[in-house]
Amino acid sequence: MVENWLRWHVGTGTDPKWKVVARRCRQPVHAVLAVWALMLECASQAADRGTLEGWDDEDAGAALDLTVEDVAAIREAMQGKVLDGGRLEAWSRRQPKREDNSADRVRAFRQRKRASPIVTDGDVTQGNASETQRNARGEERRVEEKREEQDPVFSLRSKTDAPRVSAEAEPAVASPIEPKAPETPQQAPSRPIGDVLWAEGLAYLKRAGVPEKQARSLLGRWRRDFGDGEALAAIAEADKAAATQPVEFVTAILQRRRQTRSRDAPSSTRYAI
Numbered sequence: 001m002v003e004n005w006l007r008w009h010v011g012t013g014t015d016p017k018w019k020v021v022a023r024r025c026r027q028p029v030h031a032v033l034a035v036w037a038l039m040l041e042c043a044s045q046a047a048d049r050g051t052l053e054g055w056d057d058e059d060a061g062a063a064l065d066l067t068v069e070d071v072a073a074i075r076e077a078m079q080g081k082v083l084d085g086g087r088l089e090a091w092s093r094r095q096p097k098r099e100d101n102s103a104d105r106v107r108a109f110r111q112r113k114r115a116s117p118i119v120t121d122g123d124v125t126q127g128n129a130s131e132t133q134r135n136a137r138g139e140e141r142r143v144e145e146k147r148e149e150q151d152p153v154f155s156l157r158s159k160t161d162a163p164r165v166s167a168e169a170e171p172a173v174a175s176p177i178e179p180k181a182p183e184t185p186q187q188a189p190s191r192p193i194g195d196v197l198w199a200e201g202l203a204y205l206k207r208a209g210v211p212e213k214q215a216r217s218l219l220g221r222w223r224r225d226f227g228d229g230e231a232l233a234a235i236a237e238a239d240k241a242a243a244t245q246p247v248e249f250v251t252a253i254l255q256r257r258r259q260t261r262s263r264d265a266p267s268s269t270r271y272a273i
Contacts, residue, residue: 005248006044007095008037017081024077027070034064035074036082043088050091052083106244193228201235208246218247226254 013033022029038060039052046053057071064071075083082089198219205215222231234253235246243249 004045006040008040009094021074021077021081025070025073027074027077031064031066031070032074032077035060035066035071036078038063039075039083039088043091044095049097050088050095052086052088055086106242193232194223197223197228197232197235201232204235204239205246208243210247222250222254226258230254230257 018029018032018036022032025032039055042052042055043050057075058068060066061068061071079085201219201222202212202215205218206212210218219231222234226234231250231254234250234257237253238246238249241249
């Protein structure tokens with residue numbers, strides 16, 4: 001199966017073996033690394049992943065501004081170090097297939113969630129709840145979903161901050177209403193959207209398995225290129241969709257929205273000098 005992504009492990013660029021290969025073929029280390037990067041892409045997209053099926057020295061040289069002879073020399077020098085004929089030696093260990101697709105894990109999680117037992121209260125189950133209770137819970141869910149669409153901050157916070165209410169809670173017994181003095185509404189202090197983006201976005205990316213250093217770099221780039229509000233809204237949408245590849249998901253949303261705004265902008269704005 002053709003893959004559109006692969007793993008680039010930290011430390012690859014400073015691995016001493018590239019100096020050995022460079023000495024063998026008398027080429028600079030940066031040229032060796034550039035050829036290796038193209039080999040990884042070729043092996044990832046090959047029908048037999050991990051092989052150089054479809055590799056062409058001339059095409060690689062044209063892409064990297066190297067001669068065909070230089071590329072061939074680098075490829076030959078890699079034999080015994082990172083290549084075994086036309087196969088990348090450590091492919092199965094460095095690019096394990098079992099982690100390439102999380103669809104099976106997500107499917108298993110959803111099946112377990114659907115199969116979880118219904119909470120009961122004595123002999124009363126959810127199926128015996130009154131029609132009024134079911135309608136009330138449905139209305140609450142619709143209100144919450146509508147608020148999540150309008151407020152990305154609420155969408156992220158509601159998963160951790162909102163108190164959990166049992167679906168089988170007994171209806172409250174009506175009590176006599178006593179007059180109370182009017183209360184002055186107190187409004188919670190608002191946080192700057194930049195602070196919310198750092199706090200909520202960093203927590204979301206770390207939950208998704210992104211290292212903290214990489215997560216901070218991504219958030220900084222998204223803020224710079226798209227703005228705090230757009231970045232926070234895209235992260236909220238990725239979290240709501242349970243994206244299995246959150247970085248790619250958020251980046252795609254931001255780029256699509258930028259293209260949409262550019263396309264919808266008045267011509268006088270787009271071409272103003």
